[in-house]
Amino acid sequence: MKIPNFRWFIITLVFFAAVLNYIDRQTLSALAPTIQKDLGLTDRDYGNIVNIFLIAYTISYLVSGRMVDKLGTRLGMAVFVAFWSVSNMLTAAAHGVRSMGFFRFMLGLGEAGVWPAASKSVSEWFPARERALAIGVYTMGSTVGATVAPYIVIPLAAFPFATHMPFVSNLLGEGAGWRMAFILTGLAGLLWLIPWMLVYRQPKESKHATEKELKLLADSNAEEAKSAGSVVNEAPWSWKQIFSSRVVWLLLLGRLITDPAWYFFQFWFPKFLHAERGLDQSQLTITWIVYAAAGVGSLAGGWLSGVLIKKRKIAPAASRMWIMLGCACVMPVSIIVVNVTGMTPTMGFTAIVIIAALAWLINISSLVVDTVPKSCLGTVFSIVAAGSTVGGIIMNTLVSAMVSPVASNPVGFLDRAVYAVFGPILRAVQGGGYTMWFWLMAFLHLAAWAMLYFGRIHKNAK
Known part of the structure; x- marks a missing residue:
């Protein structure tokens, strides 16, 4: 059966995969107090488990994209969704810090794979002017998943x-409730595989794509092929080409420098509100505004660059750069966030910062699709995204030092390893408080934009 605009059904499936990805990721965070009590985990144990997840996520990024390119979008996405869903279900068997760390490591290995597969599906099914919006749609899935996770698992x-x-209680033992939460959220991912495997195909192989939609994609691909410096239809790059490509390194560094802003709002902003604004546990539900703003930024960033392409006839890569410049100029509002008093202005200015940060993220992600051959898009996207998780780990370490007392000493193998390498920097910022991070965050995007611009990323230079 032919379905008009079938590509939007495809991206809806990818959207729900992103929702499930973040529900599974946030289950531990939402249930942390209960799980820590049942398993006897300290805050240091919890922090190390989070970093173990991020380390696995980074490792997976380095290989998952190549796997998606080899397996294809349909099978590649299915493999990673199945792997992370089973890993999430197995977390119900955790009985201590080591087993919990192992299962979260496995979850991280699986979850990273969805993003290169998602970007590849966009490159296959969407014309250039719609790609950023499509990426915004599935990225919004992550914010929806993070928002609804506590209301499902708690x-x-x-x-x-x-x-x-x-x-059920006899089968699962102590903590049957939180163990069942991991099982059911993981099971949802396995159920998602059914419609995905049934309907996803390459556009020309799909029984549901109309002739009009196929012509739209063919015309877009032909236009890109004619554009000066276009590389999207080149043969796959070798590993040597990838790691010697100026485009890859510029995008990787751009994500490493700027993604920590979004990671901060996910991992640390609730703690900021508790410590600096005096909110208790129940009042922290106000952080739904963070994810609502992220959803707005995801869609707005994609829509605006699409308007520049369609209405102003600006080249795709150049349109992303214009939107990113606007976002970078908005980010210094973060300085206001840390200096105002009262929850209304705090959350209002925070929403502005997050909208800008996510609109930036959508467009820098779209630059990968615009400037890299489709045949190796998954590989390059995952390598670039590895910069994101490295940036997240750096942010986590810096902010942890900033908000810790000067006399605090590193405890645990991860802490000691980090301090062995970055000890002088961390001791310099230790005890500086959240204000230091908000000032730093204000200018990360401007620095990254200058690097991308003078690196001529919008010229598709290799």
Whole structure:
């Protein structure tokens, strides 16, 4: 059966994969107090488990894109969704810091693979003027997943299984509620595989794509092929070409420098509100504004660059750079966030910063699709995205030092390893408080934009 605009059905499936990805990721965060109590985990244990997840995520990024290119979008996406879903379900068997760390490591290996597969699906199904919007749609899935996760898993963890479903309580043992939360959220990912495997094909092989849609894609590909310096239809790059490409290194460094802003709002902003604005646990539900703003930024960033391409006839890569410049100029608003008093202005200015940060993220992600051959897009996208997680780890380490007392000493193998290498820098910022990070965050995007511009990323230079 032919379905008009079938590409939007495809991106809807990818959107729900991103929702499930972030629900599974945030399950541990949402249930951390309960799980820490049941398993006897300290805050240091929890922090190390989070970093273990990010390390696995980084490792996976380096190889998952190449796997997606080899397996194809359909099978590659399915393999990673199945792997992370099973890993999430197995987390229900954790009984201590080592087992929990192992299962979260496995989750990280699986979850990273969805993003290169998602970008590859966009390159296959969307014309240039719609790609940033499509990436914005599936990126919004991550913010939706992060938003709804607590409302799904906290009630599951609190459900009295011992009273109403004693067989489940007997099977899972102590902590049956949070263990069942991991099982059910992982199971949802396995169910998602059914429609994906049934409907996803290359456009020309799809039974659902109309002739009009196929012509739209063919015309877009032909226009790109004619554009000066276009590389999107070149043969696959070798590893040597990838790691010697100026485009790859510029994009990797751009993500490394700027993605820490978004990681901060995910991992540390609630703690900032608690420490600096005096909010208690129940009042932290106000952080839904963070994810709502992220959704707005994801869609707005993609839509605006599409308008520049369609209405102003600006080349795709150049349109991304114009939107990113606007976003970079907005980011210094973060200085206001840390200096105002009262929750209304704090959250209002925070929303502005997050909208700019996510609009930037959508467009720098679109630059990968614009400037890299489709045949090796997954590989390059995953290598570039590895810069994101490295940046997240650096941010996590810096902010942790900034908000820790000067007398605090590193505890745990990860902490000691980091301090052995970066000790002088961390000791210099230790005890500086959140204000130091907000000032640093204000200018990260401007620095990255200058690097990309003078590196001529918008000229598709290799």
